[in-house]
Amino acid sequence: MNTPAYNFAYLDEQTKRMIRRAILKAIAIPGYQVPFASREMPMPYGWGTGGVQVTAAILGPSDVLKVIDQGSDDTTNAISIRKFFEKTAHVATTTRTQEATLIQTRHRIPEAQLHGGQILVYQVPIPEPLRYLEPRETETRRMHALAEYGLMHVKLYEDIARFGHIATSYAYPVRVNDRYVMDPSPTPKFDNPKMDHCPALQLFGAGREKRIYAIPPFTSVVSLDFEDHPFTRYRFDAPCALCAAEDSYLDEIVTDDRGGRMFVCSDTDYCESRQKLGHRGSERVAPHRGGAHG
Amino acid sequence: MAEAVTTTSLTAEDRPLLIAERLGKNYGRITACREVSFELYPGEVLAIVGESGSGKSTLLQLLSGQLAPSAGRVSYRMRDGVMRDLAALGEAERRFLFRTDWGYVHQDPAMGLRMAVSAGANVGERLMAIGWNHYGRIRDTAATWLERVEIDLARIDDAPRTYSGGMRQRLQIARNLVTEPRLVFMDEPTGGLDVSVQARLLDLMRNLVSELNLAAIVVTHDLAVARLLSHRIMVMKGGLVIEQGLTDQVLDDPSEPYTQLLVSSILPA
Amino acid sequence: MTAMIDISNAEKSFIMHLQGGIALPVVRGVSFQVNAGECVVLAGPSGAGKSSILKMIYGNYRFDSGRIGIRHGDGVLDLASAAPRQILKLRRDGIGYVSQFLRAVPRVASLDVVAEPLIEQGVARDIARGRAGDLLRRLNIKEALWRLPPSTFSGGEQQRVNIARGFLAQRPILLLDEPTASLDAVNRAVVVDLIQENKRAGVAMLAIVHDDEVRRRIADRIVDVTSFAAAA
Secondary structure (H helix, E strand, O other): OOOOOOEOOEOOHHHHHHHHHHHHHHHHOOOOOEEOOOOOOOOOOOOOHHHHHHHHHHOOOOOEEEEEEOOEOOOHHHHHHHHHHHHHHOOEEOOOHHHOOEEEEEOOOOOOOOOOOOEEEEEOOOOOOOOOOOOOHHHHHHHHHOOOOHHHHHHHHHHHHHHOOOOOOEOOOEEEOOOEEEOOOOOEHHHHHHHOOOOOEEEEEEOOOOEEEEEOOOOOEEEOOEOOEOOOOOOOOOOOOOOOOOOOOEEEEEOOOOOOEEEEEOOHHHHHHHHHOOOOOOOOOOOOOOOOOO | OOOOEOOOOHHHHHOOOEEEEEEEEEEOOEEEEEEEEEEEOOOOEEEEEEOOOOOHHHHHHHHOOOOOOOEEEEEEEOOOOOEEEHHHOOHHHHHHHHHHOEEEEOOOHHHHOOOOOOHHHHHHHHHHHOOOOOHHHHHHHHHHHHHHOOOOHHHOOOOHHHOOHHHHHHHHHHHHHOOOOOEEEEEOOOOOOOHHHHHHHHHHHHHHHHHOOOEEEEEEOOHHHHHHHOOEEEEEEOOEEEEEEEHHHHHHOOOOHHHHHHHHOOOOO | OOEEEEEEEEEEEEEEHHHOOEEEEEEEEEEEEEEOOOEEEEEOOOOOOHHHHHHHHHOOOOOOEEEEEEEEOOEEEEOOOOOHHHHHHHHHHOEEEEOOOOOOOOOOOHHHHHHHHHHHOOEOHHHHHHHHHHHHHHOOOOHHHOOOOHHHOOHHHHHHHHHHHHHHOOOOEEEEEOOOOOOOHHHHHHHHHHHHHHHHOOOEEEEEOOOHHHHHHHOOEEEEHHHHEOOO
């Protein structure tokens, strides 16, 4: 038998300490990117190593973990990360948002209202909101330090000049606690309002870029905009095909090779919960749906 | 005779805007410039001329606070009237100054522009940096300035990557002037441009400087540019100021041997 | 009468460093005064230093010793010790200069060349251009030429643009270097009238004029420059 013995949640305790210190700093300075010594994880960069390290550092034996990828509990990445923590921490896992104490997510915020005591951990590819406008790290650090955010508005201006409206539809920059401008990770801008005064703690981990940032509960998070081009949420034309929800973010699912498609909730747990309560959309059964995980 | 006369207040004009006192910079044993002293008043254009290696570019960097002096100091009168030593300003203050009350026109416009961002955004950036939050107003102000530097308004949404050299330089000027600075630094502003383009640019700069009552410090190796643009001139050689005074006087009645050499070296048109 | 221009014992030489440092004396012992409302004419052979004296008074040439005092506002400006900005201010409000040859900024329309000194004094652009046009018309420059830069004009036309530029902004002192040199009789008469008008308005004028007839009509005093010629 050569099965290696892992420390609880894979990371050694010293590393967890280091990450927790970074998290505490991040919570103390909402929206500020704290550098941390990102460890080598058993998955490549770009697959959520930042989020996994944050989760690993704060996970406890009594936690109930939910992992979603683009809102779904049963995509490959969600499943593999959930299995990773099941194996290395033997924690309870769930797909029910309301039952989870710790939710790791890639690129979506759950539709269900989060409550106090929950922690939402985001996987972040590029933490620096100004990166594509100003490639120099030395310069962006100065800009954050001096709150020089004119450049951010330049990006929004460009969108309006080119497209007539602010065309950023995901990773929409926000101003946290009236101070730091932050990239909320590639969540759709539809989700931005959920971040504002959220009762849960929001943590953000970027493994490759080696940054952690945080939004404490009940912190103001305002999406950047212009007075004459205010921030608007995306509105879909029709409700979810399965549960008829009108207020959730929808995925487009291709149903056949003749151009058939339908729009269903991206948040699978939300959709299933509504269906259990009797809500029905125009379609009966979603294609290729596996059984719920316990 | 009664007429519509607008005069700027004498008291403001009588106080120097920028004072350099025994300014010097050396790198180890190499002296880039030394013992430079002068006072610049509002609305005055000072040309710093010299050949390469004269120290004029280093001097410009010192005067604009981008290099710390090895000796002496530079003081600037802020908008509230208080004279401040540039070296004593905090970084935030200096950067703010650089974006609002000062302009800096680089020889290569690509250094002073965001090449991948539209002209309108280039001009509007300084406004957004000081808190302007209304897209329509930002765009209108940018458009006004583009007109003022004679850039076709139809190009407002084009990136300067698509502009010619002369247009880029004019855009750089607009970008600098949008916050109505009182002092503009220019480093060989017409260098590298075709002669006809240079001419047009110089005319524009001349008009803007006089309309806006700008003070300017222009580094150039071209005496014709100095004669056209500046009221006062400083001739540098080997890091020292060889001669300084009224531009027409220094160029028409040069006293120092080096100045006489420079003036006589100009090829007649 | 308090003098508007007061030169006493001014001396100047050119040191030609490129020619081995030889000294070229220009003038020495220059002393005279010009009062408000009078026109003093500098007389003497060419090369005697007349234009140089004008340039020294305008601050365009330095001088090596002596004193040049210019009445400006309430006080007297000592040119030897004046700061550049004081001389710039003097030129804007206190002294006008019609040089022998028009040295205009290229590509600027002649109307704007003429109007510029008035605009610098603070007059609104359209008013200044209107007055510039009036003066150009008086000097017989056709309106069609106003949009053009003067570099393409004839010598006489350029000189008239130069004169208009010098006379347009009202300044208490005027320096005139051969104002009628390239002009025909008609325009000479116009310039003489302009000079008389300004004299009556109290302007102090110092002029270099070769034409005997013009000199006779405008000069209140003649200062012979040969006595200032520096020994060779």
